[in-house]
Amino acid sequence: MKNILLIEPDYKNKYPPLGLMKICTYHKQKGDNVVFYKGCSAELKKQLWDRIYISTLFTFYWDKTIKTIKFYSESVKHTSNIFVGGVMATLMKSKIQDEINVTIVEGLLNEKGKLGYKDDDKIDCILPDHSIIDSKFNHLLEYSYPTNDSYIAYATRGCIRKCKFCAVPIIEPIFTNSISIAKQVKAIKDNFGGKRHLLLLDNNILASEEFPKIIDEIKSIGFERGAKYILNTNGKKVYLNRYVDFNQGIDARLLTKEKMRLLSEIAIKPLRIAFDDIKYKYIYIEKVKLAAEHGIKTLSNYVLFNFKDTPEDFYERLKINVELNEEFERKGYKSKIWSFPMKYSPIGGEFCKNRKYIGEHWNKKYLRGVQCILLATHGVVGPQKQFFGKAFGKDVKEFLKILTLPENFIIYRNSHLNNGDRNKLDATVNSLNKEQKNSLMKMILANDFNNIETQTNDKYILDILKLYKVK
Ligand code: SF4
Incomplete structure (x- = not known):
């Protein structure tokens, strides 16, 4: 019997580490002792393990991930007994090995020999061990995954497209079909108990020729439109709505009319449609309207920014959603769109180790400005036009102006408007001549207000920049 330690670095994440959960089942089937922990544990570090598996996620978690790997480096006979897999490991193999000589596992566990066992190609299809992410069974676990009450499954792997900002084509290069959701759900239910929701991690479900069959399967396992989950509490039955979420x-x-009709037959909530590029404006609008016509009420929308886009088209994409919401209300549809702006970070190259990348049409201050707006809106852009106008501005000109305000003027907009600070700031800026305004703007967009005195001698500009130092 071998002693196996499974580690996920302690970043905040929504989904449990499915790869580690599958490796757990695999080793338990061999009769090994398996322990899972999230983060760095001094107690576990003291022990000697036959193997340690460490999962990785986004490349911008570089520091935390490398620190975690190094933390356990003396808990094995040789660092080659540490197996590091997942997204960052696949994308940054040589960079990790420059730091520490561990074994890197690239891509999926669907090929022989990746873990040095004869039958390790079967791991990708194994049932993930859900007990290790449940604190009822794993007393070492201090983290609660927000998706704990969902069956997590997929019907396809890979994607037919090759979007430059996405890691899927590298990690799952082959698009495959025909993985039974019903079988996965049954196995989870039989081994770990029933779950309320169904979370599907397919990268591009509509690319599957078997989409109608997938929808039939989803309905057959109790996730048809209006489906209920029965909870037994104190001898009483409580009927709760259950939902299907194609999370990617x-x-x-x-998306065709027929596919939308099929989607509307299941308990989908939310329906997520990405709006990453303004060039898809008309296609996006058409499909979102189609969803509303089919009675899909909750629409969620990832809005990528800081990639090839401009701040202006980012604003336009958000505004389109607000206007669609207004149109739905006018027409009596119950549908609402919620937008989730997502800042692009490169998946390779010199900027991938942190979130400091600045897109070609963006600058430091604009990015920080968006972050401050989103702090005030909790990361979401809701359906109300009035709130949108207040947070992002009533037009693109006002949006760009908001982005250049001092941070606390953005976050606490109302108090600075009410106490007259905003008016004072505008009046002072307006009193500057053209040259002063240009040089002020240059300093604001650089977003470095630590040593403003070394940047200018102009008293009026300095007075304004002092407001930017207040956190
Ligand atoms: S962004 Fe979506 S469509 Fe593009 S490659 Fe990734 S998974 Fe496929």
């Missing part, structure tokens, strides 16, 4: 979003370009 739906590809609007592949």
Whole structure:
């Protein structure tokens, strides 16, 4: 019997580490002792393990991930007994090995020999061990995954597209079909108990020729439109709504009327449609309207920014959603769109180790400005036009102006408007001549207010910049 330690670095994440959960089942089937922990544990570090598996996620978690790997480096006979897999490991193999000589596992566990066992190609299809992410069974666990009450499954792997900002084509290069959701759900239910919701991690479900069959399967396992989950509490039955979430979003370009009809037959909430590029404006609008016509009420929308886009088209994409919400209300549809702006971070190259990348049409201050707006809106852009106008501005000109305000003027907009500070700031800026305004703007967009005195001698500019130092 071998002693196996499974580690996920302690970043905040929504989904449990499915790869580690599958490796757990695999080793338990061999009769090994398996322990899972999230983060760095001094107690576990003291022990000697036959193997340690460490999962990785986004490349911008570089520091935390490398620190975690190094933390356990003396808990094995040789660092090659530490197996590091997942997204960052696949994308940054040589960079990790420059730091520490561990074994890197690239891509999926669907090929022989990746873990040095004869039958390790079967791991990708194994039932993930859900007990290790449940604190009822794993007393070491201090983290609660927000998706704990969902069956997590997928019907396809890979994607037919090759979007430059996405890691899927590298990690799952081959698009495959025909993985039975019903079988996965049954196995989870039989081994770990029933779950309320169904979370599907397909990268591009609409690319599957078997989409109608997938919908039939989803309905057959109790996730048809209006489906209820029965909870037994104190001898009473409580009927709760249950939902299906294609969490990676739906590809609007592949969405036909027929596919929308099929989607509307299941308990989908939310329907996620990405709006990453303004060039898909008309296609996006058409498909979102189609969803509303089919009675899909909750629409959620990832809005990528800081990639090839401009701040202006980012604003336009958000505004389109607000206007669609207004149109739905006018027409008496119950549908609402919620937008989730997502800042692009490169998946390779010199900027991938942190979130400091600045897109070609963006600058430090604009990015920080968006972050401050989103702090005030909790990361979401809701359906109300009035709130949108207040947070992002009533037009693109006002949006760009908001982005250049001092941070606390953005976050606490109302108090600065009410106490007259905002008016004073505008009046002072307006009193500057053109040259002063240009040089002020240059300093604001650089977003470095630590040593403003070394940047200018102009008293009026300095007075304004002092407001930017207040956190
Ligand atoms: S369609 Fe989605 S999953 Fe496929 S490559 Fe593009 S972003 Fe990635």
